[in-house]
Structures are given as C-alpha cells and as structure tokens.
Amino acid sequence: METTQxxxxxxxxxxxxxxxxxxLPSVIGIVRDRRIDRQLREAEQGHLKDQKSSSKPTEPSTATWYAEGRRSKKLVSS
Structure with missing residues (x-):
C-alpha cells in the first residue's frame, strides 16, 4: 500500500x-422516543383493560353536574 493510498x-x-x-445523537434520540412511545402505549392499554374490567359505574364530575343543572333550569324558566 502506497503512502497516498x-x-x-x-x-x-x-x-x-x-x-x-x-x-449518533439523533439516532439515540429516535430510539429513546420510540421506547417512551412504546411505554406510553403499554400503559394506556393496561389502563384501558383496568377500566373495562371495573364494574363500578363512574360518577359524573361536579362540572358536569353543575352544567346539567343549569341546562334544566333554563328549560324550566323558559
């Protein structure tokens, strides 16, 4: 092998x-983002399974209860 080669x-x-x-930093960032996305998907699927298996009915929030009450008052007073 010559010097120039x-x-x-x-x-x-x-x-x-x-x-x-x-x-390298870009590749590391992409791999990290994919890992986080996978973990979020797994957590969401686990959360959805927990919700489906629960037989307890959910209570409406205070804001929903208040808004429904105001709607019914408007209908009555009209």
Missing part, C-alpha cells in the same frame, strides 16, 4: 468517524 484511507476513516459522531 494510506493517507486516503485515514482521511476516509476520519470523515466517517465525524459522520458517526454527528448522527
């Missing part, structure tokens, strides 16, 4: 190393 090989490896260093 060796210099070319070293230069090419150096450029590839810099490219890897530039791309």
């Amino acid at each position: 060796l210099e070319g090989l070293i230069s090419m490896l150096f450029v590839l190393g810099i490219l890897v260093l530039l791309v």
Whole structure:
C-alpha cells in the first residue's frame, strides 16, 4: 500500500468517524422516543383493560353536574 493510498484511507476513516459522531445523537434520540412511545402505549392499554374490567359505574364530575343543572333550569324558566 502506497503512502497516498494510506493517507486516503485515514482521511476516509476520519470523515466517517465525524459522520458517526454527528448522527449518533439523533439516532439515540429516535430510539429513546420510540421506547417512551412504546411505554406510553403499554400503559394506556393496561389502563384501558383496568377500566373495562371495573364494574363500578363512574360518577359524573361536579362540572358536569353543575352544567346539567343549569341546562334544566333554563328549560324550566323558559
């Protein structure tokens, strides 16, 4: 291997190393985001299974109760 070929090989490896260093943070971020998305999906599916298996009826919130009361008063007073 001649000197010019060796210099070319070293230069090419150096450029590839810099490219890897530039791309690596993006790849790590993508992998991390996918892992978090997967964990959120699993948690949501687990939460939905818990809700479906529950036989206890849900109570309406105070805001819903108040809004329904105001609607019925409007109908009565009209």
